[in-house]
Amino acid sequence: MKAIIVNPPAKGFELRDVQIQEDGIKIRILENGICGTDREIVNGQLSTAAAPSGYNFMALGHEAIGEVMEDGGNFRRGDIIMPINRRGCGKCLNCLIGRPDFCETGEFVEAGIKGMHGFMREYIRDSPEFLVSVPSDIRDIAIMAQPLSDLEKSLEEILSVQGRLYWKCRDGTYGCRHALVVGTGAIGILFALLLRSRGFMVTISNRRETTPRETRIFQEAGISFFNSSRGYPEPGTGNAFDLVVEASGSDASILPSLLSLLKNNAVLGLFGFLRNGVANLSSTTLQNMVYKSISVVGLINGQKPHFEAALRDLVQWKHMWPGVIESMITRRTIQEVEQNRNILLNKQPDEIKMKIIW
């Protein structure tokens, strides 16, 4: 079958016929989503990327929508599904209870990233336990459920961490809590939407003005925008946040500013991989973390319950905020990728999320 393959740590990718031995029910891939990790791999920048053992190549891709080709488990031929991308180590307790997002050994595999063939190919075989059902209402936007699953898990984790204190408001909601999401990529916008849908006040920031498309999205969903090109506001009650989510993956030097924006008992969630630079944290900054009971938490990977939640949320958002998710997605065919390799190598101007149609 045709597949987009890589051979990390080598740069580049190929679109060619491959043979892959797998068990499970047969699934025809309909679409793949592209994210920054995919582009890092094809650009030879992800040091943890590794082909499955026994292969000298790896099919790329950890975001996919597919059509079930044969009955299996609770699935029937014709069902539209999304496969889960990270699989457990089979050893640690967290993997045994279905939560390889908290794998203790680090021996998990991840489709298209580490030790497991990805989903950018005509067909996969997979066990029904690793598939989730895609509601027909959102087939057009369902590819967003994979990145959103990571954020569902992240918010679940943040709320769990904040369970260390009473963090709800006087009306029992999160309506008094103000979140800042740093970065307006697909992850940043999805995180902002998720927080809005859970009742938070949300500000999103980037180091430039918004594009018209972003402006429409933020207006529709009631998200404020802050242009941080001249820095973040000076600390002070008026400009402080209960939650800051780093989703920009920019320079590490941003960290002290983000910490200074935090209110008492606030949390800083690190989702983006800060690519370069150094964060210089003064002793005063660190003392403030103590005085103010601040928590910082690294956020990664959603699992099956989070895929399910993501799909539920996408159905809701599609009709709560009509056009918002649709407007985030750029469609490309596999033929376009074949003809214009650059599409896969580099994020295109004004692209928020690209998907490839097989």
Added chain:
Amino acid sequence: MKAIIVNPPAKGFELRDVQIQEDGIKIRILENGICGTDREIVNGQLSTAAAPSGYNFMALGHEAIGEVMEDGGNFRRGDIIMPINRRGCGKCLNCLIGRPDFCETGEFVEAGIKGMHGFMREYIRDSPEFLVSVPSDIRDIAIMAQPLSDLEKSLEEILSVQGRLYWKCRDGTYGCRHALVVGTGAIGILFALLLRSRGFMVTISNRRETTPRETRIFQEAGISFFNSSRGYPEPGTGNAFDLVVEASGSDASILPSLLSLLKNNAVLGLFGFLRNGVANLSSTTLQNMVYKSISVVGLINGQKPHFEAALRDLVQWKHMWPGVIESMITRRTIQEVEQNRNILLNKQPDEIKMKIIW
């Protein structure tokens, strides 16, 4: 009455007669504990220290054992009590539910530190709701309950934060989890004992060899010691920890090393106030926080439930690890302080915890 008073931000202290207006039942102070914060205040180094409004002085001291002089609430004349040191702002939800350790406004007051007279004086008056009963079995070591209360709260918070994943072991205990406590002051040792008593494997570290007294304590309680004067071990499974507690208050530059010691899903608790320096966190260190789902949490202040837990633990430890807590305490009389002001100004050689007897 006689009191040890300060007038922050001025340096120094006085032992003299003062008049303080207070409500509540009368309590004769028997002992005060001295901690680093007290010494910072008398040395003019704590910028947040502030006398109560309407006073040009503040009685020092947030650790005390007293004897109730008149019936009140559930207390009877002659009862031995310990007063709680931080009091709520009366506004935010966390203060309303008895948890000013998570005060949202920052307008809490703290005895002998900020906006409230401390306990280093012959008498105080206080409301019974802010007093906890001291079991007679541990009257000699009960002064430790105040610092320990901070750690009871800290461990409760750490375990709550780690509730984000399944963090217990295959036998339902914490026996497979390895904690490192950085610093062998009173806080470091108490934290190590607390973790031991909850079943953790515990290593404690300092940048020197142990004193004979420390050696005895660590042996009795089954705590390993690591001399970090030549740095911490290189990262690697064998040297990694599930929990690191910073309790040294040393230089901020220690932080990257501590982060590198953390296993997947581990937590770094910041309890000590890192005094100087800068922590330079590389983007790789920050990426690892994401990949490894690491959390960092600022830890401060215990409240009434933690004072109660601390007193229960001290009873247990006194008999589980005979002599350990007793050996940590240096007794000084108020006369000694009067004659040798240096005792209060500076930590004495080989002192772990000093208390003043009135």
Added chain:
Amino acid sequence: MKAIIVNPPAKGFELRDVQIQEDGIKIRILENGICGTDREIVNGQLSTAAAPSGYNFMALGHEAIGEVMEDGGNFRRGDIIMPINRRGCGKCLNCLIGRPDFCETGEFVEAGIKGMHGFMREYIRDSPEFLVSVPSDIRDIAIMAQPLSDLEKSLEEILSVQGRLYWKCRDGTYGCRHALVVGTGAIGILFALLLRSRGFMVTISNRRETTPRETRIFQEAGISFFNSSRGYPEPGTGNAFDLVVEASGSDASILPSLLSLLKNNAVLGLFGFLRNGVANLSSTTLQNMVYKSISVVGLINGQKPHFEAALRDLVQWKHMWPGVIESMITRRTIQEVEQNRNILLNKQPDEIKMKIIW
């Protein structure tokens, strides 16, 4: 203004002009939902019903959709809202933190039921803090959000209670858990839908065969039906449940059968008010509750976070299960009620949920 009023404990209702003093922003009522409690009040059967102090009548109704007539809080003229029906006692901690569903004093008030005028009238005035925004996408079915809010809270409580053990499945979801909902009224069906949307396997039961409308609903949402007219199945693994929700409000004698259906560690949620009869629990049944670690929990009242969750779910369900919620609602105008009082007094044949349009 015109209002449907009652004067408990007297039977009957009137539709007439009344004067009610209230503060807050003005809201024009668009629709009211009718539930069993309303009918109990008009039939003089609810002993806890009581008019507001200072009034010799009470406007009925605790389910309403309204249109905001003047700006206030975060609301703007023209916004569609739903008011929350229970308001706190102002004394206990749970009411202070916005959770009068767990009022400790029992001194809460409840619109149209106890001590507070209800919403079956042309206008109300209310504080913005007690209003939630209705998405325009679901204006036709939003009246369901009030009863659903009670179930959102109930499921949240059930999952919290089951936090006493590890209750998720090997894939981290609830997909292996089997729930039985007893009763096919509006509450029963909504609870079944809620459990389905959270991934549970769901069986619903009644003591008769399904109506064609019910058949369509259960098929669409993947809910199994069991006719319990000849009793529940004998205990045994194949017929046992992890969760049973009593939503029929039938005779108390049903209870031993329901308890016998529970697996180890299962939970029985009591939502319906069992109207008559006696539950005879043998010592063997009670011993089984111990051996099997069974919990039983009384479930009542949703608050603001649950109204918000209910509205989110309704958006999702409308498009996941098209036509399902719509088919549950019977529309009646206020003129119809005026002309045919029986509509309000008694549930009509094949009615699942009735709403009145003003």
Added chain:
Amino acid sequence: MKAIIVNPPAKGFELRDVQIQEDGIKIRILENGICGTDREIVNGQLSTAAAPSGYNFMALGHEAIGEVMEDGGNFRRGDIIMPINRRGCGKCLNCLIGRPDFCETGEFVEAGIKGMHGFMREYIRDSPEFLVSVPSDIRDIAIMAQPLSDLEKSLEEILSVQGRLYWKCRDGTYGCRHALVVGTGAIGILFALLLRSRGFMVTISNRRETTPRETRIFQEAGISFFNSSRGYPEPGTGNAFDLVVEASGSDASILPSLLSLLKNNAVLGLFGFLRNGVANLSSTTLQNMVYKSISVVGLINGQKPHFEAALRDLVQWKHMWPGVIESMITRRTIQEVEQNRNILLNKQPDEIKMKIIW
């Protein structure tokens, strides 16, 4: 070796030489505790009792203190240990995470009760993972740790269940919560002590006046006593409880009275096996469970973390409440049992807890 053996469902016991094949490190049994379950087995009254497969007898006994005879795991020759009595099914998630107290399959085994040889014999062999260390300070009373472990788990479960609401008091403790423990056997008294040590107000009840020994215990620990021989008080705020624990194992007809004693949001914990009779719960009683958000929970079996907590608590209680635990224990030698079989068959007058010394 000599062992006390039974052959359920047959009545009676023998003290004779047996051969038992086991793996693990060798342990010499020092003491066994006797509880109601043991006496039910020897009297042929426990229908779930069953010898291990392949044996036509079962060594009795699930409460033991032993001395390690050979190094193994973290244990050294001479260490005093207590073995855990319930072992997991090896299949369900709760057993895999060390919590067979919540076994889902029911296929756990239990020493001296079901499918596993008990500890009433000269020697056992066991795996170190099922042993907990006994502090030397409490060797005399440590046998109480097994029953207490069940209660540690029970209270942990109760507090987890009550996590469904905010159940702490305005000072962050449980000091405003009033618990009633029904029954003054070893379980009832230990539960009352546990609740006291966690800060609850505690009343204990029996259908007679207290013995002098009980009077001393209750006075020392600050426990109130209520003689329920003429019934429980009429419902009303003054007589209501936040928590009722059934620890009497008496007649099921007690249940409606206990439910009527519960405040809003209260919990009824069922620990005792109600032996006979029927609980007739009226529909009003069941409606009250809904209106008042009441929970009922079956409580059984502690695991390793609870054994550890029980041993910690016993150290504390020994010195907080001197003489209390000691006074609860009647010592008997194995020779006495040999000569007077009745000691094992029936609870002796004024016996609270009996232990057998080998």
